[in-house]
Amino acid sequence: MIHLYLSVFKFFPAGMEAEDNRKKTDAPPDVDPQTPVLRISQLDALELDTSLEQLLWTQFSQCFQNCRPGLLTPLEPELKALLQLLLWRFTLYSNSATVGQSLLSLRYHNVLSTSPRYRPLTRRQKLGLALLTAGPRWLQERSHSLLLCLGSNSGASDGDRGVLQKSLRNCLIFVSGITQLAGLLNFLVFLGKGRHPVLAERIVGARAVFSKPNVTRDITYQYMNRELLWHGFAEFLIFLLPLINTRKLKTILSSIVFGGESAAGNGAAEGSGVWKECGLCGEWPTMPHTVGCQHVFCYYCIKSHSIADVSLTCPKCGAEAGPPEPVKMEVEMMGR
Incomplete structure (x- = not known):
């Protein structure tokens, strides 16, 4: 051992x-x-x-x-x-x-x-x-x-x-x-x-x-x-992205693809009726204003966009935007 x-x-x-x-x-x-x-x-x-x-x-x-x-x-x-x-x-x-x-x-x-x-x-x-x-x-x-x-x-x-x-x-x-x-x-x-x-x-x-x-x-x-x-x-x-105006680029592309005249005609036909939505936000226009075309916008929407973009154009028809002017809208009364 x-x-x-x-x-x-x-x-x-x-x-x-x-x-x-x-x-x-x-x-x-x-x-x-x-x-x-x-x-x-x-x-x-x-x-x-x-x-x-x-x-x-x-x-x-x-x-x-x-x-x-x-x-x-x-x-x-x-x-x-x-x-x-x-x-x-x-x-x-x-x-x-x-x-x-x-x-x-x-x-x-x-x-x-x-x-x-x-x-x-x-x-x-x-x-x-x-x-x-x-x-x-x-x-x-x-x-x-x-x-x-x-x-x-x-x-x-x-x-x-x-x-x-x-x-x-x-x-x-x-x-x-x-x-x-x-x-x-x-x-x-x-x-x-x-x-x-x-x-x-x-x-x-x-x-x-x-x-x-x-x-x-x-x-x-x-x-x-x-x-x-x-x-x-x-x-x-x-x-680079903040410098690109995507809304204006979209308007230019749509005018090239669909044509500016047809878009303007559609805008005129639409403007002959009752304006029910803002051309920018898509909601019921608050304090409606126009910029020279047949489309209507909220005052704050068009004012902020015009300040941000000097050469502003209408996003619907592509027309050159003028100074915002108030408009009177017709209100449809829906009876029950």
């Missing part, structure tokens, strides 16, 4: 060593940190991280859509910062890579290390990166409330309190301007050298490198180009 126990205890270390050797053999070799990473890949990783943060906030806010309106507004900056810290805890803190970097097979490398091989970020670097990312956003959204609190708790008079708040606001604006200028200069340096697209990465000494050799993008360029194309096309339509 003793020999059996000894053989079992001897087997486990051997099995564990074999398992460790197998994992080491199957593990991918380290990638040279000096291998340059494409600038577009680093920018795509930042865009993916931003989209993920917006998606998380949207899903979180929808959980309270049936509650009292404005429930999350007083604590919105703190909640956004908390979501960013939670996302940092389970992504960057765990494997030295954000979600966007993981999708593009990237990770952070410790530039401050003197070793030529890959070195992950230290805990202090990860914490500094989180604070430099979430802290300025929270401070920018909370700056007004903080200035009011500092001014009210200063114990000074109203005049001195106003001067103090103004001085603090000017200092905050100055610091914000310096930060934005530093970020712009850092981005220009990034475009030239291809490293550190964000100022926080340069401060803490973090740089994006490949996580495995012979890397292929999980999100291909074809997908990104297609998304950019559709996004630009949607923005173009949003800009």
Whole structure:
């Protein structure tokens, strides 16, 4: 029995060593940190991280859509910062890579290390990166409330309190301007050298490198180009559609297809009877007005359309619209 126990205890270390050797053999070799990473890949990783943060906030806010309106507004900056810290805890803190970097097979490398091989970020670097990312956003959204609190708790008079708040606001604006200028200069340096697209990465000494050799993008360029194309096309339509006068276009097409003379004749025949509907809204005309043809319109309908469109034409017959003039309508009395 003793020999059996000894053989079992001897087997486990051997099995564990074999398992460790197998994992080491199957593990991918380290990638040279000096291998340059494409600038577009680093920018795509930042865009993916931003989209993920917006998606998380949207899903979180929808959980309270049936509650009292404005429930999350007083604590919105703190909640956004908390979501960013939670996302940092389970992504960057765990494997030295954000979600966007993981999708593009990237990770952070410790530039401050003197070793030529890959070195992950230290805990202090990860914490500094989180604070430099979430802290300025929270401070920018909370700056007004903080200035009011500092001014009210200063114990000074109203005049001195106003001067103090103004001085603090000017200092905050100055610091914000310096930060934005530093970020712009850092981005220009990034475009030239291809490293550190964000100022926080340069401060803490973090740089994006490949996580495995012979890397292929999980999100291909074809997908990104297609998304950019559709996004630009949607923005173009949003800009173009309000400029198109669909009513006038419909009138022109109907006059081309059916002919303007027949439409005018039908309008005259219709106008000889009792006018029962507005040519624009289709309802019984309120304060009926005419624009020179045989059709009648509500005053507010024709007035708003004439203000919006200087070269207004009648939507029924296509005649050029003149100034709106009131008309007298015949009322049919239906006897029982």
